[in-house]
Amino acid sequence: MVIPALAFTSSAQKPVKPNAADLHQAIKKLNVLGSVLYVAAHPDDENTRMISYLRNAKLYDVTYLSLTRGDGGQNLIGSEMRELLGVLRTQELLMARSVDGGKQMFSRANDFGFSKSPEETLRFWDKDAVLSDVVWAYRQVKPDVIINRFYHDKKYDTHGHHTASAMLSVEAFDLAGKADVYPDQLKHTDPWQARRQFFNTSWFFYGSQEAFAKIDKSTLWPLDIGLYLPLKGKSNNEIAAESRSMHRCQGFGSLTTRGESLDYLDFVKGDKPATQDIFEGINTTWTRVAGGEPIGKLLSQIEKEYRSDDPAASVPDLLIAMKMIQSLPDGFWKHKKLAEIREVIRGCLGLYLETTANEPTATPGDPVKIRMEIINRSTHTVQLQGVSIQPALFDTLPQFTLAGNKGWILEKTVRIAENASFTAPYWLQKPATLGMYDVQDQLLRGVPETPRYAFVKWNITVNNVPLQFETEVAWKTGEPAIGEVWRPFEVLPPVFVEFTEPSYLFTQKEHEVQIRVRAGRDNVSGKITVGQTSQAFALKKKEEETILSFRIRPENGHKEATLNVSAEVDGKFYSSKLVSIQYDHIPQQSVLLPAATQACWVDLKVKAKTVGYYPGAGDDIPAALGQMGCTTKVLEAKDMELATLSKLDAIVMGIRAYNTKDDLKIHHAKLMEYVQNGGTLVVQYNTTGDLVVKDLAPYPMKLSRARVTDELAEIRFLQPTHPVLNGPNKITAKDFEGWVQERGLYFPGEWDPAFAAILSTNDPGEKPSDSPLLV
Numbered sequence: 001m002v003i004p005a006l007a008f009t010s011s012a013q014k015p016v017k018p019n020a021a022d023l024h025q026a027i028k029k030l031n032v033l034g035s036v037l038y039v040a041a042h043p044d045d046e047n048t049r050m051i052s053y054l055r056n057a058k059l060y061d062v063t064y065l066s067l068t069r070g071d072g073g074q075n076l077i078g079s080e081m082r083e084l085l086g087v088l089r090t091q092e093l094l095m096a097r098s099v100d101g102g103k104q105m106f107s108r109a110n111d112f113g114f115s116k117s118p119e120e121t122l123r124f125w126d127k128d129a130v131l132s133d134v135v136w137a138y139r140q141v142k143p144d145v146i147i148n149r150f151y152h153d154k155k156y157d158t159h160g161h162h163t164a165s166a167m168l169s170v171e172a173f174d175l176a177g178k179a180d181v182y183p184d185q186l187k188h189t190d191p192w193q194a195r196r197q198f199f200n201t202s203w204f205f206y207g208s209q210e211a212f213a214k215i216d217k218s219t220l221w222p223l224d225i226g227l228y229l230p231l232k233g234k235s236n237n238e239i240a241a242e243s244r245s246m247h248r249c250q251g252f253g254s255l256t257t258r259g260e261s262l263d264y265l266d267f268v269k270g271d272k273p274a275t276q277d278i279f280e281g282i283n284t285t286w287t288r289v290a291g292g293e294p295i296g297k298l299l300s301q302i303e304k305e306y307r308s309d310d311p312a313a314s315v316p317d318l319l320i321a322m323k324m325i326q327s328l329p330d331g332f333w334k335h336k337k338l339a340e341i342r343e344v345i346r347g348c349l350g351l352y353l354e355t356t357a358n359e360p361t362a363t364p365g366d367p368v369k370i371r372m373e374i375i376n377r378s379t380h381t382v383q384l385q386g387v388s389i390q391p392a393l394f395d396t397l398p399q400f401t402l403a404g405n406k407g408w409i410l411e412k413t414v415r416i417a418e419n420a421s422f423t424a425p426y427w428l429q430k431p432a433t434l435g436m437y438d439v440q441d442q443l444l445r446g447v448p449e450t451p452r453y454a455f456v457k458w459n460i461t462v463n464n465v466p467l468q469f470e471t472e473v474a475w476k477t478g479e480p481a482i483g484e485v486w487r488p489f490e491v492l493p494p495v496f497v498e499f500t501e502p503s504y505l506f507t508q509k510e511h512e513v514q515i516r517v518r519a520g521r522d523n524v525s526g527k528i529t530v531g532q533t534s535q536a537f538a539l540k541k542k543e544e545e546t547i548l549s550f551r552i553r554p555e556n557g558h559k560e561a562t563l564n565v566s567a568e569v570d571g572k573f574y575s576s577k578l579v580s581i582q583y584d585h586i587p588q589q590s591v592l593l594p595a596a597t598q599a600c601w602v603d604l605k606v607k608a609k610t611v612g613y614y615p616g617a618g619d620d621i622p623a624a625l626g627q628m629g630c631t632t633k634v635l636e637a638k639d640m641e642l643a644t645l646s647k648l649d650a651i652v653m654g655i656r657a658y659n660t661k662d663d664l665k666i667h668h669a670k671l672m673e674y675v676q677n678g679g680t681l682v683v684q685y686n687t688t689g690d691l692v693v694k695d696l697a698p699y700p701m702k703l704s705r706a707r708v709t710d711e712l713a714e715i716r717f718l719q720p721t722h723p724v725l726n727g728p729n730k731i732t733a734k735d736f737e738g739w740v741q742e743r744g745l746y747f748p749g750e751w752d753p754a755f756a757a758i759l760s761t762n763d764p765g766e767k768p769s770d771s772p773l774l775v
Contacts, residue, residue: 115160124435226261350377616654704749
C-alpha cells in the first residue's frame with residue numbers, strides 16, 4: 001500500500017508552521033473519513049471553488065487528477081513552451097493546491113495542443129495507458145465521490161482533451177473495482193469501487209450566464225460554495241480565487257468574491273443520492289472502520305476541548321487517539337489518518353524541524369553538509385531518540401531531551417552516492433511521443449514531481465510515546481529584498497552542455513557552432529565531442545562556463561541534420577543541458593533536456609538588414625533573425641518615434657504583443673504611421689481576448705477563434721504568384737514540413753478587401769481557413 005501524503009504540505013520543502021486556527025481545522029478533519037476525486041484534462045481546468053468547498057467546508061480529502069501537465073498551452077509570462085511549460089504549470093498546480101488544500105495527481109498523457117474531438121485526442125494518447133493511470137488514481141485515492149469537470153460525450157462544444165478526460169473517468173468508474181483489470185497495480189494497492197460520479201456543470205457549457213439561468217435545474221445538485229469559513233477568516237470563493245490566481249502563465253489572476261454562490265453537479269452514474277447531499281448514504285465517520293467508533297468519540301471530545309490559546313493542551317489526548325489508530329487492522333484510512341494525526345501533534349507542539357544543505361545542488365559522489373535543526377516550543381517532554389539521513393548516508397542516536405523552546409542543531413557532511421539518480425522531472429527522463437510520456441515505474445505514475453534524493457528521519461518520543469517524522473533536505477538563503485528563499489536540493493550531472501542557439505539556419509556549406517560548457521561541480525574536466533571532432537575542457541569552479549567553437553558541414557550533401565554534443569568526464573558521458581525555471585510564485589526548477597539541436601543549410605537571400613523587434617509574451621525571434629544575418633534592434637519605449645522607426649527595414653511584433661503589452665495603447669499609432677510611410681510590419685498571432693487596441697491593422701480586420709490543430713494539414717497557396725511567396729526567397733510546400741503542435745490559431749475571421757489572403761489550410765473534414773497569412 002502506498003502511504004498517503006501528509007496533512008500539511010509545503011512548497012520547496014519550506015517547513016510549514018500551522019497556526020491555532022489551522023490546527024483546529026485539522027483536528028476537525030481527523031474525524032471526517034471521506035474522499036473526492038476531481039477529474040479534468042489540464043492545469044487550470046479544475047474548479048477551485050468546488051475543490052476548496054469540499055476540502056475546507058466539508059473537510060473531505062480532495063484530489064485533482066489532471067490528465068496532462070498543460071505542455072501544449074500558451075505562456076503569458078515567459079518563453080517556456082512544450083515540456084518546459086509543463087514543468088511550470090505543474091508547479092503552478094501545486095501552488096494552487098497549497099492554497100485550497102487539495103492534493104494533486106497526473107497521468108502520463110502529453111498535452112499535444114488543441115484537439116477538436118475526443119476521437120482525435122485518443123488517437124494521440126495511448127488510451128489504454130491513460131485509462132490505466134485513471135484507474136490507478138481511483139485505487140490510490142479511494143474516492144467515495146468522483147466529479148468530472150467535463151461531460152463524457154460531445155453534448156457540449158469543447159476541447160477534445162476535455163471530453164476525453166470525462167470519457168476515461170466514466171470508464172474507469174466501473175473498472176477500478178475489478179481485480180482482473182490492470183492486475184499489476186494490485187502489488188501496490190487494492191481494487192476500489194467509488195459510490196457515485198457527477199459532472200460539474202456550469203454556465204460556460206451553455207454559452208452565457210443568462211442562458212444557464214433559464215435551464216431546468218430540478219435534476220441538478222446545487223451546492224452553496226460561497227459560504228464563509230470562520231477558521232480561515234475568508235469566504236470559500238476568496239480562497240478559490242487565490243488558488244486560481246496561481247495559474248499565472250495562463251493569465252488566470254482572479255478577483256475575490258464573497259456571498260452566496262451556487263455551483264451545480266449533474267449525476268452521471270453509481271448510487272444516486274435521494275437527497276441534495278452528494279455524500280448521502282456514505283459513512284464518513286470512524287464507524288466506517290472496524291473498531292473505529294471509540295476513536296471518533298475521543299476526537300470529538302478533543303475538538304470540543306481544543307484551546308486556541310494553548311494547542312499543546314490537546315497533545316496528551318491526541319497521543320492516545322494516535323495509539324488507538326495504530327492498533328487498528330491495516331487499511332487505507334488507518335494509514336491516512338496516522339499521517340494526519342502525527343502532523344497535528346507536531347503542529348500543536350510547535351515542533352519545528354528543518355533540514356538544509358549548504359548548496360542548492362550536488363553531483364553524485366560530492367560531499368554535502370546537511371544542517372539538522374529541531375526545537376520543541378511547548379512544555380511537553382520531547383526526547384530526540386535518533387536522527388538518520390536517508391538514503392543510508394548517516395545515522396546517530398543522540399538520546400537528547402528537548403527543553404521547552406530550546407533547540408538542537410547538528411551539522412554533518414555526507415557524500416552523495418555515486419549511483420544517485422538525478423532529481424530533474426522524472427517524466428522527462430525518457431523520450432516522449434507527441435501524446436504520451438514514458439514512465440515505467442508504477443509508483444512514480446501520478447506523482448506530481450520527482451521525489452527528492454535526500455531526507456531526514458527523526459525519531460522522537462513525546463511524553464514517552466514514540467513518533468517518527470520525515471523532512472526533505474532543501475536549500476535556503478537570505479535575500480535582502482525578500483528574506484528567506486527556499487528551493488529544492490537537487491542532484492545533477494557534473495557537467496552540462498548546450499549549443500548556444502536553439503536551432504541553426506546556415507547559409508554556407510561550412511559553419512561554426514558554439515558549445516556552452518558549464519560545470520556542475522568544482523574541478524571538472526574532460527572532452528566535448530561534436531560529430532567527429534573533440535576538444536578538451538577544464539573548469540575549476542562550480543557554475544563556471546566556457547565556450548568552445550566547432551566547424552561543421554552537412555554530410556553527403558544533406559541540407560538538414562541533427563547536431564549532437566556530449567561531454568566525457570571520468571569515463572562517463574553526459575549530453576544534457578540545464579534549464580532553470582525561475583518565477584516568484586513557484587520554487588525554482590532544474591530541468592535536464594537533451595542537448596541535441598537541429599540544423600538546416602539554405603541558400604537564403606535577405607533584403608531587410610536592420611529589423612526592429614517589439615517583445616510580446618515570449619519567443620525566439622531575435623535569435624532567428626540573427627542567424628538570417630539581420631541586425632536586430634529590440635524596441636523600447638524610447639525607440640517608438642517615427643525618426644527611429646523609419647531607419648528600420650522591417651519590424652516584427654512578438655507573439656501576443658497586443659494581448660500583453662499595455663504600452664501598445666500608446667505606441668500603436670506610431671507603428672501605423674510607419675506602415676503608412678512604406679514600412680514593413682509583421683504581426684504574429686494574438687488572441688481574441690484583452691486586446692489593448694481596437695484595430696490591429698491599417699484596414700479593418702477582426703480576429704476569430706478559428707484554428708487548425710493538425711500540424712500536418714495541407715497548406716495551399718491561394719496566390720502563388722504573389723511577391724511574398726516569390727522574393728527574395730521562393731516559398732514552397734517544403735517550408736511547412738516539420739511543423740509542431742498546430743498549423744495556426746486565432747486566424748482573422750473578417751478582413752478588408754485591401755488584404756490579400758495568401759495561404760489556406762484546414763483540419764480534416766472542416767471548411768478551409770483562408771487567413772493564416774494576410775498581406
